[in-house]
């Protein structure tokens with residue numbers, strides 16, 4: 001590659017395309033400490049890469065390269081390699097387009113489009129790294145409490161010992177539900193699940209406490225509202241869960257840390273230190289994660305100057321979708337369905353061949369291992385239990401099958417695959433998996449709302465009209 005000054009080579013075996021090896025693969029290999037004298041190309045290449053036929057249109061090549069972030073694609077006919085088309089080749093024949101047309105070209109799902117600036121954190125999908133402010137989120141989960149991370153997100157720095165103590169005390173007394181909200185939750189819980197109750201109860205909380213539009217609320221007051229909302233969300237969720245199953249609401253305790261108190265309210269039993277810490281670490285890991293759908297929804301609503309409850313209620317709605325926050329219980333249900341490790345391969349193969357998605361795998365941003373999933377896998381292994389070993393075996397099989405059937409998509413386990421395993425080991429019922437995610441993520445949403453309001457500009461993009469042509473517009477007469 002160096003001699004020919006090219007960024008990739010196609011690997012062939014008996015004249016058939018076997019894989020593609022790129023500069024990036026070689027960087028990975030060298031970062032992993034591979035000995036170049038003995039390593040083989042087959043181990044580091046992407047096997048069975050996507051290919052193009054010689055008759056395909058340039059537009060097809062262009063969208064395949066840009067959609068999958070490839071820089072090169074082999075061109076193949078009847079299994080024989082004819083050539084390689086590269087992003088550079090296509091750039092060379094790029095044509096000038098009117099600016100209006102070019103600026104309207106956004107990828108479906110806004111993938112990769114920068115829509116705001118934030119100082120709250122970032123996700124680096126190629127590296128498998130994410131951070132909250134200037135700290136690695138994984139390091140924070142290893143060494144800090146949920147309250148410390150909450151403080152970091154809201155105030156911009158980690159608290160010192162005294163600040164941390166005062167902040168925790170402040171939060172603990174905000175856990176109680178306003179009396180009228182208790183009755184309203186009881187009514188909602190008779191028919192709705194915990195997330196449905198949450199999305200309505202958050203709105204009711206705003207009404208009950210008289211929250212004004214954020215446009216008419218000063219920054220200090222808005223932050224105080226956000227602190228109260230995050231403190232009360234676990235109480236709403238656990239009340240909704242208990243009332244739904246016909247049990248009594250368990251009042252919050254003020255002497256427990258946030259995650260331990262959440263587990264207490266769910267079961268009415270004080271959790272062990274190990275359980276409380278595991279759930280706390282999970283909730284730290286899920287506080288924030290770039291411009292995911294619910295965070296974006298929260299910021300869009302906040303940008304209209306609406307009140308805090310409106311923005312968080314919208315975010316809860318976005319999180320409830322299975323493609324976002326609704327996967328952990330489905331991932332666990334999949335393990336149940338697979339039943340035994342030897343059935344994993346055929347189960348996954350058939351599901352992918354039917355065009356289904358394997359829950360807990362794949363990510364819009366991560367194109368390598370999701371660091372949250374790696375952390376949770378270790379956490380699950382340390383907690384033990386029969387499902388954990390089985391889950392690791394299934395993970396391995398799913399990744400193998402997806403690599404074979406979806407070459408080049410780089411699909412790995414995401415945060416949700418082990419989340420269910422960890423939560424189950426801590427005694428959380430499947431119905432409460434996504435709500436437990438929401439407890440941590442509310443802190444992230446509120447941080448984004450505060451940031452949006454502090455530097456606001458209405459978020460109001462445009463769409464390209466692709467329907468039946470309307471009549472030619474006649475300029476309005478004065």
Ligand SMILES: CC(C)(COP(=O)(O)OP(=O)(O)OC[C@H]1O[C@@H](n2cnc3c(N)ncnc32)[C@H](O)[C@@H]1OP(=O)(O)O)[C@@H](O)C(=O)NCCC(=O)NCCS
Nearest residue numbers: 322323324327356357358359360361362363364409414416
């Ligand atoms: C998370 C997710 C929505 C991201 O999707 P996305 O960025 O829009 O990715 P795309 O839909 O463009 O998928 C790219 C390709 O990978 C495939 N793919 C992505 N995730 C897959 C999965 N979990 N199982 C099987 N195939 C998958 C798609 O079918 C597509 O294949 P194609 O190119 O042949 O059409 C997607 O990976 C998914 O649905 N995962 C399962 C749900 C889940 O775990 N959600 C929790 C996310 S934290």
